Amino acid sequence: MSSARSNRKNYLPENSRLSVIDLVFESVAAILQRPLRSIMTMVGTFLGIGTFVVLIGMSQTVSAQISKQFNILDATQVNVTEVAPSTNKGIYGFTVDSDKDIDKLNGVLSCGIWWQVQETAPVTALPGVDGSSAIYNLYAIDGSLLKASGAVISQGTGFNQFDISTHQHVIILSSAVATNLGINDLVNAPAVFIGGLPFTVIGILSSDQRLPALEVSMMIPTTTAMDTFGLPSSQYPPQMLIHTKLGAADLIARQTPVALSPTHPGYFTAISALSSNSLKNQVVGNLNTLFYILAAIAIIIGAVGIANTTLVAILERTSEIGLRRALGARKYHIASHFLLESILMGLLAGLMGSSCGILIVILVGLAKNWTVVIDPYVTLIAPFAGALIGMLAGLYPSIKASSIEPAEALRR
Amino acid sequence: MSLIRRKQSRDDTFLQVNSVVKMEGVSYVYKGPPPLQALYDINMEIIRGEYVAILGPSGSGKSTFLNLVGLLDRSTSGKIYIDNIDAETLNERTRSSLRARKIGFVFQSFHLLSYKSALENVMLAQLYITNSRKQRSANALEALEKVGLTKRAYALPSELSGGERQRVAIARAIVNKPSLILCDEPTGNLDSTTAAKVLDILDELSLSGLTLVVITHSKQVADRAKRSLLFSDGMLVR
Incomplete structure (x- = not known):
C-alpha cells in the first residue's frame, strides 16, 4: 500500500509554482503594457490620497494658525468669577473698588x-x-x-x-x-x-x-x-x-484673588485663558473632524474608482487569464497576479498623490504666509494607504479573475 | 477488502505505459440553462507518438473534447487518463501542474500576449514550472530555434506575421517537452502557403516522437495525420 502511494506520489508532477520575483515582474509588465489604462486606474487613488494629504496638511496648518492666534489672546487674558455669595461690602461680590485694586497689579493693562x-x-x-x-x-x-x-x-x-x-x-x-x-x-x-x-x-x-x-x-x-x-x-x-501684558496672565491669575479679597481670596477664582484651552481645542477638533471626514470620502471615492477600473480591466483580459490557466497557473496565481497589480498601482498612485498633496499644502502655506505643518507620519503612511486601497479595491476583481474557468476564458 | 481496493487504485493509476490519452465512457453536459449534452460516452485511446486529427462539423463536440483532454474542464461522467494518470480524480492544483508539464496548447488565434516578445511568450509556458529566469530563457530560445524563429525572438507579436505568430505558439507548446500537444485549428487563421509551413513543423514534431492531437476542419491538415477521429453530434463515430 505504501509502495503504491509513494509510486503515485513520485509519478505525479510537482505542483505549479510562481516565485514572488516572477509575480512582481509579471505584474509590473502588465501595468506598463497598458499605460493609459493603468493611469486611468490610478487616477482615483491618486486623487483620493492627494486630497487626503492636502486635507490633513491643511487641517494641521490651519489648526496651527488658529492656535497661534488663540495663544496671543490667551496669554493676555484672565477671567475672574465669584465663588462665594455676595458680601455686604459692596454692591455685588466684587467691590466698587475691585477694578482699581486690580489695576494696581503690575502687568495689568485694563x-x-x-x-x-x-x-x-x-x-x-x-x-x-x-x-x-x-x-x-x-x-x-x-x-x-x-x-x-x-x-x-x-x-x-x-x-x-x-x-x-x-x-x-x-x-x-x-x-x-x-x-x-x-x-x-x-x-x-x-x-x-x-x-x-x-x-x-x-x-x-x-x-x-x-x-x-x-x-x-x-x-x-x-x-x-x-x-x-x-x-x-x-x-x-x-x-x-483682565487684559494683561503678554506673558503676565498666569501671574495675574494667581495674584488676583488676594488683591480682590486679602482676607478671603478663596471667594474668587481667577483663571488665565491660556490654561483653559477648551474653546481652542474644540475649534481645532471640529476642524480636524471635518477634514478627516472629507479625506475619508475622497479615499472611498478613489477606492471605488480603482475597483471599478480593475474589474473592467479583468474582463478585458479574460483571454489572458484563460491562457495562463492553460499554461499551468493555479487560481491562486491568477488572484495574486491581479491583486499585486492593483496593490502596485495603488502604491504608485499613493506616492504621487501624497507628493502632489504636500506640494499643494506648501504652495498654499507660502501664498497665505502660514507656517506649513504636516505630520511626517502622514507623508510616510499615505503611499501605503494607497497600496491598501489598491489591495482592498483589487480583492473582489482578483477573486473574480481567478474563478473564471480556463475553457470559458479561452472561448472569449 | 481494503487491500483489493488499493490494488485496483494502483492498477487504475498505472495503465499501459504507451497510452497518452485514454477516455472511458466520457460524457459532458453543459449546465446551461438549458442543459446541453455535448459528448456521449466517448471511449478512445491515443498512443504515444501518434498524430491524430479530430474532425467533425461545428457543434459536434470537438472543442469540448479538446477542453477535457487538455484538463481545461472536467467531464460530467467517465474517466480520462493523461499519461496514465487518472485526471478526473485529481484536485485543481494537481491538474494545473499536469497541464503545465504534460500538455502543450496551440490555438487558432495564437493567444500570444501582445506586451511580451516572442521569447517572453515562450518563456511564459515555463513561468509556473521553474523559477530560474535564465533556465526559462535558454529553454525558450531552444524551442524558438526548433521552429526557426531565433532571429525574431525579441519581436513583439504585432511585429510578426500570422505564420510566425503560430510558430511562436508552437514553440511555447513544446518548450516544456510535454507528452501531448493539442492544436485547435492551428492553420485556421493562416493562408495556404503559411499553413503548409506550420503543418511541416507539426510533422517534424510528430516525427520526433511527440504526440499530436489536431482539431481541424481542413482536409489538408487531416491528411497529414496518421489517424483521424470523427465526431458527430457529440459522439465519436469513427
Whole structure:
C-alpha cells in the first residue's frame, strides 16, 4: 500500500509554482503594457490620497494658525468669577473698588466687570425707526470692560463716568442687533425699548476679541442694570475680565484673588485663558473632524474608482487569464497576479498623490504666509494607504479573475 | 477488502505505459440553462507518438473534447487518463501542474500576449514550472530555434506575421517537452502557403516522437495525420 502511494506520489508532477520575483515582474509588465489604462486606474487613488494629504496638511496648518492666534489672546487674558455669595461690602461680590485694586497689579493693562442680565424682554426700536421686535441677550458692563475685552466701537462711544454714576438709561448695541432693529446711525439719537423702558443708543459695537458674545448683544451700565433689573443672579454671576501684558496672565491669575479679597481670596477664582484651552481645542477638533471626514470620502471615492477600473480591466483580459490557466497557473496565481497589480498601482498612485498633496499644502502655506505643518507620519503612511486601497479595491476583481474557468476564458 | 481496493487504485493509476490519452465512457453536459449534452460516452485511446486529427462539423463536440483532454474542464461522467494518470480524480492544483508539464496548447488565434516578445511568450509556458529566469530563457530560445524563429525572438507579436505568430505558439507548446500537444485549428487563421509551413513543423514534431492531437476542419491538415477521429453530434463515430 505504501509502495503504491509513494509510486503515485513520485509519478505525479510537482505542483505549479510562481516565485514572488516572477509575480512582481509579471505584474509590473502588465501595468506598463497598458499605460493609459493603468493611469486611468490610478487616477482615483491618486486623487483620493492627494486630497487626503492636502486635507490633513491643511487641517494641521490651519489648526496651527488658529492656535497661534488663540495663544496671543490667551496669554493676555484672565477671567475672574465669584465663588462665594455676595458680601455686604459692596454692591455685588466684587467691590466698587475691585477694578482699581486690580489695576494696581503690575502687568495689568485694563479690567472690567460684566454679567448677563437674566431678565430680558422684547426689544423694539423707537417708533418712527423702521425695525423689528426681538429678544437679544442683555449684558451689564462697567466703563472699562470694552477696553479690556478689545471691543471696537464703530459708531458713538462707550459708557463714561457720568453714565455710570448717574445710572443713565443708555445702551450700546452690537452692529448685528442694530441692523436688525433698523438702526443704521446715531445721528438722530435713536432709542430702543426694553420691556417698555427707553434706552438711548450711544454706541454701536462692531467686534469684540475676547468676549465674542457681545457681538450679538446689547449692553447697559452695571449701575443702570442693578437699578432696573436688580442684582446679578446666581445663574449669571458677575465676572471680571483682565487684559494683561503678554506673558503676565498666569501671574495675574494667581495674584488676583488676594488683591480682590486679602482676607478671603478663596471667594474668587481667577483663571488665565491660556490654561483653559477648551474653546481652542474644540475649534481645532471640529476642524480636524471635518477634514478627516472629507479625506475619508475622497479615499472611498478613489477606492471605488480603482475597483471599478480593475474589474473592467479583468474582463478585458479574460483571454489572458484563460491562457495562463492553460499554461499551468493555479487560481491562486491568477488572484495574486491581479491583486499585486492593483496593490502596485495603488502604491504608485499613493506616492504621487501624497507628493502632489504636500506640494499643494506648501504652495498654499507660502501664498497665505502660514507656517506649513504636516505630520511626517502622514507623508510616510499615505503611499501605503494607497497600496491598501489598491489591495482592498483589487480583492473582489482578483477573486473574480481567478474563478473564471480556463475553457470559458479561452472561448472569449 | 481494503487491500483489493488499493490494488485496483494502483492498477487504475498505472495503465499501459504507451497510452497518452485514454477516455472511458466520457460524457459532458453543459449546465446551461438549458442543459446541453455535448459528448456521449466517448471511449478512445491515443498512443504515444501518434498524430491524430479530430474532425467533425461545428457543434459536434470537438472543442469540448479538446477542453477535457487538455484538463481545461472536467467531464460530467467517465474517466480520462493523461499519461496514465487518472485526471478526473485529481484536485485543481494537481491538474494545473499536469497541464503545465504534460500538455502543450496551440490555438487558432495564437493567444500570444501582445506586451511580451516572442521569447517572453515562450518563456511564459515555463513561468509556473521553474523559477530560474535564465533556465526559462535558454529553454525558450531552444524551442524558438526548433521552429526557426531565433532571429525574431525579441519581436513583439504585432511585429510578426500570422505564420510566425503560430510558430511562436508552437514553440511555447513544446518548450516544456510535454507528452501531448493539442492544436485547435492551428492553420485556421493562416493562408495556404503559411499553413503548409506550420503543418511541416507539426510533422517534424510528430516525427520526433511527440504526440499530436489536431482539431481541424481542413482536409489538408487531416491528411497529414496518421489517424483521424470523427465526431458527430457529440459522439465519436469513427
